[in-house]
Amino acid sequence: MSMSQLKLSLAPLAYYWSKADTLQFYVDAMQWPVDIVYLGEVVCSRRHLMKLDDWLALAIELRDAGKQVVLSSLTLIDSEADRRNMQRQAEKALAAGFMLEANDFSAVRAMQGQPFVAGPHLNIYHEGTLAWLAGLGARRYLPPIELSGDDLAALQQNRPAGMQTEVQVWGRMALAFSSRCFTARHHRLRKDNCEFRCEMYPDGLPLATRDSKEFLNINGIQTQSATCLDLGAQVPQLAALGVDVLRLQPQSQGMAGVVAAFDLARQTLSAATVRALPANAERSNGYWLAKPGMQYQEA
Numbered sequence: 001m002s003m004s005q006l007k008l009s010l011a012p013l014a015y016y017w018s019k020a021d022t023l024q025f026y027v028d029a030m031q032w033p034v035d036i037v038y039l040g041e042v043v044c045s046r047r048h049l050m051k052l053d054d055w056l057a058l059a060i061e062l063r064d065a066g067k068q069v070v071l072s073s074l075t076l077i078d079s080e081a082d083r084r085n086m087q088r089q090a091e092k093a094l095a096a097g098f099m100l101e102a103n104d105f106s107a108v109r110a111m112q113g114q115p116f117v118a119g120p121h122l123n124i125y126h127e128g129t130l131a132w133l134a135g136l137g138a139r140r141y142l143p144p145i146e147l148s149g150d151d152l153a154a155l156q157q158n159r160p161a162g163m164q165t166e167v168q169v170w171g172r173m174a175l176a177f178s179s180r181c182f183t184a185r186h187h188r189l190r191k192d193n194c195e196f197r198c199e200m201y202p203d204g205l206p207l208a209t210r211d212s213k214e215f216l217n218i219n220g221i222q223t224q225s226a227t228c229l230d231l232g233a234q235v236p237q238l239a240a241l242g243v244d245v246l247r248l249q250p251q252s253q254g255m256a257g258v259v260a261a262f263d264l265a266r267q268t269l270s271a272a273t274v275r276a277l278p279a280n281a282e283r284s285n286g287y288w289l290a291k292p293g294m295q296y297q298e299a
Contacts (some may be wrong), residue, residue, distance in 0.1 A: 008259065009036035009166060011249045012072035012101070012233020014174065014219055016198035019049045025250065030065040032256060033263040036245060037062050039088070040072040044181070044192065044220045045082050052089055059098055063114075069098045073107040075121050076177040076221065086110060092257055099139070108136055115139045120168065125151075127158035140164035142247065145173045145229065148290040149237065149281040156241050164244040169231035169256055172204065172217055172224040172278060173293070182218040188200055189193055191221075202252040206280045214280055225293065227284035232272030233299035234288060235265040251278045271299060 010029060015024065017071045029037060038061070039055045041047050052056075072091040073086050075165060083106055090110040093100045093199040102108045103119035118141040130141060141159075143152055145168055156165060183205055184194035204217040204224055215226035229249075231238070238246065246266065248258055254276025265272035277283065286295035 005244065007035040007245045008033065008091075008262055008266065009245050009247045010034050010038060011081035011168065011247050012038040012042045012172065013170075013250050014043055014222065014224070015202055015204065015252070016044070016047050016196065016220070017202055017252070018199065019054070021202075021252075022050055025255075026062060028256065030062060030067070032259045034067065034248070036068045036070065036257055037071045038072045039208065040074075040101075041175075042072050042075050042103055043222045044198070045074055045079075045085065047196070047198070047220075052085070052092065056092060056096055059096070064276070065076075070101050070117055070121075072101040072119065073103050074130075075103040075119075075162065075174075076179070076264075077104050077106055079178055087162070089091075091179075107142060108133070108138075110135055113137045117166075118142065120144055120174070124155075130155065130158075130163065131160050134160040134163055138163065140166055140245070142166045142168065146287045146293060149234070149241075152243075153241055156243075165242065166247050167238060167243050168229060168247040168249060169234070169238070169272075170247075170262065170274065171229060171251060172227070172281065173214070173222055173229050173249075173284075173287075174222055174224055176220050176223040178223070181221050182223070183220050184237045186218065203278050216284070225284065226281065227294050227296070228277050228281040229285065229287075230274065230283040230296070231285055231288060232261065232265060232274055234285070235262070235272055236269050238256075239266075239269055251276075253279075 036298040101117040101119045103121045120139040120142040181191040207216040216228040257276045261272045261274045281294045287293040
């Protein structure tokens with residue numbers, strides 16, 4: 001696969017930044033060599049600083065700057081209000097000419113056969129699921145982060161014609177979602193009266209074991225890995241497997257350097273070397289090697 005085929009994407013922002021910081025991040029991203037930008041709230045429906053119309057206005061600006069923009073749906077829809085908001089998002093995305101990244105099967109249904117991206121939380125582990133989603137309109141899919149390289153290779157051999165593959169190669173991994181807000185609980189607050197404490201943690205809230213080892217990262221109702229996934233060394237292998245898009249998870253510091261490293265790697269089909277890890281994080285690539293996910297093995 002050549003550099004012109006291997007694309008870079010920015011995953012939807014998982015954290016709750018101020019509106020000013022969010023907008024500045026994407027103004028900066030307009031100048032970065034990323035091809036695809038995912039926008040929208042994917043973690044918590046209570047986060048309100050960026051409303052749907054704000055995301056749509058930003059999407060138009062990014063499209064005008066030459067980026068392909070995809071609007072991302074909420075991952076955990078646990079109320080009728082969430083479902084209605086998701087339906088409205090799908091309708092507005094289609095009306096504005098944007099695809100939707102479906103992170104819940106209610107979003108797949110809302111697309112009614114229109115093209116969409118099958119997000120990483122739809123749990124696509126085998127070709128049967130992938131073929132079914134293709135029939136429903138999926139044009140690109142993200143395998144679950146715990147899928148190994150060997151399993152992805154098998155899936156790639158049987159993916160439907162016209163289906164693109166996108167793989168997260170950098171950033172903290174989303175492990176689970178819960179109806180309970182762990183950030184609010186940390187501050188002894190109820191979820192419905194959380195005081196939006198997520199704003200205090202631009203890269204999430206580290207959770208350590210009793211012997212002070214970094215274990216998980218808390219981001220509202222989302223549980224993330226404490227480690228930072230780094231598949232930089234696997235860029236040549238990913239290209240050889242026919243992967244179309246390398247996904248980078250946003251972090252508050254050093255993101256331009258992360259993008260630059262993977263841009264160079266895709267141009268030369270060589271390993272990406274990134275030094276700007278998220279705060280309190282070490283590297284991991286264990287899932288790719290069919291080992292415990294928090295492990296890291298040099299190429």
